[in-house]
Amino acid sequence: MALASHPALSAEDRPATTPSVMPEPPIRPVELKPEPPPMPATAPALPDAPTPPERPAELTPATPTAPEPGPASEMPVPPPRPTDLSPSPPTTPALALTVTPADDTACRKRLERLGATFEPLPPISNGQCGAEKPLKLSRLSGGVVLNPAATLVCGTAEALARWTTEAQETAEQVLKAPIKSLSIGSTYECRGQNHDPDAKLSEHSFANGVDVMGFGFDGHGPIQIGAGLDGAPEATFQAAVRAKACLFFRTVLGPGSDAAHGNHLHLDERERNAGHRLCQ
Ligand SMILES: [Zn+2]
Structure with a gap:
């Protein structure tokens, strides 16, 4: 009672x-x-x-x-x-309990509309490293294959998809050959920046960064990121796509940035104060 x-x-x-x-x-x-x-x-x-x-x-x-x-x-x-x-x-x-995990539903829809092929992966949790909703991104618009498939959170996958669309235009203008593949280095990897265990955690530790090692084409030989002949179309292509990457990623590092990035483009979505970007 x-x-x-x-x-x-x-x-x-x-x-x-x-x-x-x-x-x-x-x-x-x-x-x-x-x-x-x-x-x-x-x-x-x-x-x-x-x-x-x-x-x-x-x-x-x-x-x-x-x-x-x-x-x-x-x-x-x-x-x-x-x-x-x-x-x-x-x-x-x-x-x-009002703290809600990031909802990437809208991002995934945009990624689909961009013509990307991807599938959700289970959450990654490894000490301080991890990602709640990683994706396995295997293909981009125009049949561009990621070799190997990339483990990325949706926002970074979307940035890669949008950047690749721009890079595709550059390839057809400069090289007269469409991109057919991206050679992918690190995507998700639990480690410090530049593989230094004492350094701050890399964005790779959160599936928020991707290393692009090079490009494969239809009708043109592959291009590996690195120092090229000035004035050669391949060097022009590299410089152009690297500059365009700064429109889609908050961090862009590559040859000349430092010794650790001499052979690839490091692209990530690290959040910085006041929206600052690092484009080198
Ligand atoms: Zn990297």
Whole structure:
């Protein structure tokens, strides 16, 4: 019966009638205030009550009539509080779980529209490395094969697809030959930058970076990324596609950037402050 539960609640409140012993009366005035900062401070002060953080959310909108904390602090008012506590517990856990994983549904649709062939992979979790929703990207628009298939998160796969479309135009203009394959180096790999175990984790550690080693063509010999003959069409092609990569990736490194990138283009989507890019 409901009556049975009420006496139990009131019994717990009775020992609390001594205002000095109970921490709850001082808490209420703090919650009544509209300020968000005082709320977290109250949570640690209430080790006995399991639901202090939740109550403020309901109390603040419901009790605009009592703006003054003075009288409330003096008044213990045990009966109203138990009623508020009972409904509040269910609402709080829901609020606490509002952290949602990145939704890449729209990205995957765009990737499909770009003509890419891919399939979802299970989540990767390896210490600090990992990716929630990696994809296995095997083919891009125009029948461009990734050799081997790349393990990338959707945003990076999309950037690669868009960049390759641009590179395709360059190939047909400069080389008169369409790209048929991308030679792929590292995609997902749990390691530090430049394979230095003491360095900051590479974007490869989050399936957020891809190393393009070279290109294969229909009607033209393969091109490996590296120092080429200045003025040769192959060098022009490399320079052009590298410049275009900066439109799609936040980080572009290659020959001349440093010793670690002499034979490939490193492309990634590392987030930087104020949207800064690293295009070298
Ligand atoms: Zn790389």
